[in-house]
Amino acid sequence: MKKRSVTAILVTGLIMVSTILTGCTGNKTTANQQPPASTQNQVVNVFTERHYETDKQLFEVFTKETGIKVNVIEGKADELIERMATEGIDSQADLFITADVGRLHRAKEKGLLQSTSSDIIVKNVPENLRDKDNQWYGLTVRARVLVYDKNKVTPAQFSTYEDLVQPKWKGKIVVRSSSNIYNQSLLASFIAINGEEQAKAWAQGIVDNMARAPKGNDRDQAKAVVAGEGEVAIMNTYYLGQMASSADPEEVKVAEKLGVFFPNQDTTGTHINVSGAGVTKASKNKENAIKLVEFLTSVKAQKEYASANYEYPVNEAVEASDLIKSWGEFKPQNINLTLLGENNKKAVEIFDQVGWK
Ligand code: FE
Secondary structure, eight states: OOHHHHHHHHHHHHHHHHHHHTTSSSOOOOTTSOOOGGGTTOEEEEEEOOOOHHHHHHHHHHHHHHOOEEEEEEOOHHHHHHHHHHHGGGOOOSEEEESSHHHHHHHHHTTOBOOOOOHHHHHHSOGGGBOTTSSOEEEEEEEEEEEEETTTOOGGGOOOTGGGGSGGGTTOEEOOOTTSHHHHHHHHHHHHHHOHHHHHHHHHHHHHHBSSSOOSOHHHHHHHHHTTSOSEEEEETHHHHHHHTOSSHHHHHHHHHEEEEOOOTTTTOBEEEEEEEEEBTTOSOHHHHHHHHHHHTSHHHHHHHHHHSOOEESSTTSOOOHHHHHTOOOOBOOSOTHHHHHTHHHHHHHHHHHTOO
């Protein structure tokens, strides 16, 4: 990132913080609607990369139940990390939330997070979906799958991620750019499972079979498949759910045409990732931050993530939504998600070497 943009971000950020901390954009408490005395003026400042409506609604419910005001600052994960690193112990951030484990790991490596101990969180989040030092916890699971147009392709044509490098898929694969962390974590998982050489050969094979140079986000890949620009998209499941329930009728139409295939069911499993949260080292409201994570991993909040945002719950007491269930059960990759963070740098290097834009 260029220096100039970092400064610009910091200035914008400072304005946002002062706006939020003066209460202009936070949750308001009216005179006749006082929170419990013990929680008056209690806040938790959340730096989040997650950009979904569900999160805002969940924060509101949390405030209603606890009286703790949630101040939200949204931004790109790397920019938020940069900012927390620059601000150091003076940072206002209490809780850092990202849409990918790679960035949680980056924050941990930079010493921006702290270990916490909460029996409730540990009970809510299975061991493989949280940091081994309890510096971050998964909030939702997402699977990166193969998506196809049901009128043009049959699921029998698919088997594994590795199969996509075969000549039969030449000019047929659409996928977003390698600067995207979801792709970086996908490749990081292959480095963990198959080793660096094979991971590199896979990335090269995908580049060779791309229908077009990578562009757009995951939804754009789905649209490209329906438009006939490619036959298979590599993308995260929940975007299909979001499109199926979209206010935009065009997105609904696209979603109706698409099928989901979970690759590697007979081998190493489908790639999963988590969005997650970690309490910051600089936190001035640590107890409130822990309370928020306890709430977000609770049955109540997990049901919201599952039904409104079509993500897989981390809490095993909660079932996936009907739409998600209609795609069928699947076997996920069996690796500790910490490896996605540890292999991130290597993945980025490989993408550069093979020319995955
Ligand atoms: Fe996303």
